[in-house]
Every structure is written in structure tokens, then in C-alpha cells.
Amino acid sequence: MTEVAETMEAVSRPVRHGVNNLMMVLLGNLDLILRGAAEGSAVARQAGRAKEAADRLTALLSGFLAMPRDPGVTPSKPGVALAALLPLLDVVAGRSVRLEDEALPPVVWARPEMALALLGWALEMSGPDIVPVLRLTPDPSGGAGLTPHPTPRASTPQFAAAAAACGGTWDGTVLVLPYAP
Structure with a gap:
């Protein structure tokens, strides 16, 4: 650290x-x-x-x-972790961020990397017609897929860092978080 x-x-x-x-x-x-x-x-x-x-x-x-509490990798229910960040994301985005999630098992959650990636994405919201959405679904690779819409532009490095910190992947559109052991 x-x-x-x-x-x-x-x-x-x-x-x-x-x-x-x-x-x-x-x-x-x-x-x-x-x-x-x-x-x-x-x-x-x-x-x-x-x-x-x-x-x-x-x-x-x-x-x-x-965000700064207990940095590192911990098992977390992704929907719960994202819901806890929504009030902060709403303020940063300047509008309500919608969470579409399925009940998924705990994933490997990297703190503070996940929050920093999502806050960077929320900062990118511009234009009155944008409706920011975080979609959480099972990924065919065997983890939880987090798809931010609109697709991140400037915050792509933070998503890559979050993926690396938790042992997941980031392909530029979907962040795959591995399920916790």
C-alpha cells in the first residue's frame, strides 16, 4: 500500500x-x-x-x-457492493445511475480500485440524454460481468487496473469479476 x-x-x-x-x-x-x-x-x-x-x-x-477502508481484495456480493456506491455515483454523474443486477454469488472485489473505476466512469457522463446504467449479469467465462453504459472512454485504464487487482478481465466493454472461492 x-x-x-x-x-x-x-x-x-x-x-x-x-x-x-x-x-x-x-x-x-x-x-x-x-x-x-x-x-x-x-x-x-x-x-x-x-x-x-x-x-x-x-x-x-x-x-x-x-472507499479507503480495508484496501485489498475481499469476497463481496456484487449487487450489494454496487448499490452501496450508487449515491456517490449519482452525485458524481450529476444524475441517477441505474443498477440492473441479477442476484449473483460473491465475487472477488478489489477495494479501492473498483470504486475508483466506477467514479471515473461517472465523471464521464455528459449530455442531458445520457442515462448511465450498470448492468450485472453472469458471464459465460464463469464470473460476474459488469457492463457500464455508456461504455467508458477516459476511465478505461481504471477498469483495467480494477480487473488486474481482482484477477478478472476488462475487454473495453465488460469487466469480468471472478467468483470468490
Whole structure:
């Protein structure tokens, strides 16, 4: 692991802990306000919107703060790992990223290489008509095939690095992740 990666991992632990504590306070207090507010009241509506925003913030920060955590290769359910990154990908892409996945067994997941490849792809989204989609299907080679649409351009090296880190393949359109042993 590089010095930068070690520093990021070390810094992310206390930040993650602090964010979790703050979000617990926010969400707990919003739940109390919602329980005490009259149904349909302005307070209930405002607290409900604040709770939705806090829930989205929690998901976004969780995806971001998980990137430097436990770098290396671990078995992961690909649909779950991708779903955890969606709030972050949505913000980076500037639009909703759709996940089309089949329930697949755990794959070899390289952290942070997978997240970095997907974030690079999300940065490539431009034009109002683009609908970013991540399609996860069984691959005939015996792994899980991850097909990003539109096809990555500038982030191709990151996809190649992610494939190399997990022992998979990248052919320029499909990233094949081997199933975990």
C-alpha cells in the first residue's frame, strides 16, 4: 500500500466514526420530532424532508468513506457492493445511475480500485440524454460481468487496473469479476 493510501485509510477511520455519531444524533432527533408532530402539519412535512435528506446524506457519506477502508481484495456480493456506491455515483454523474443486477454469488472485489473505476466512469457522463446504467449479469467465462453504459472512454485504464487487482478481465466493454472461492 502506498503512503497516500495508508494516510487516507488512517484519516478515514476517525472521520467515519465522527460522521456516524453525528448522523445518529441527527436521525434520532428527527425521528423524535416526527413522532411528536401532528400528522400533516408543517413541522411533520419539514421534519420528513429533513429526515429524507439526512438518509440520503448518510448513504452518500457511507459510500465515500468506505472507499479507503480495508484496501485489498475481499469476497463481496456484487449487487450489494454496487448499490452501496450508487449515491456517490449519482452525485458524481450529476444524475441517477441505474443498477440492473441479477442476484449473483460473491465475487472477488478489489477495494479501492473498483470504486475508483466506477467514479471515473461517472465523471464521464455528459449530455442531458445520457442515462448511465450498470448492468450485472453472469458471464459465460464463469464470473460476474459488469457492463457500464455508456461504455467508458477516459476511465478505461481504471477498469483495467480494477480487473488486474481482482484477477478478472476488462475487454473495453465488460469487466469480468471472478467468483470468490
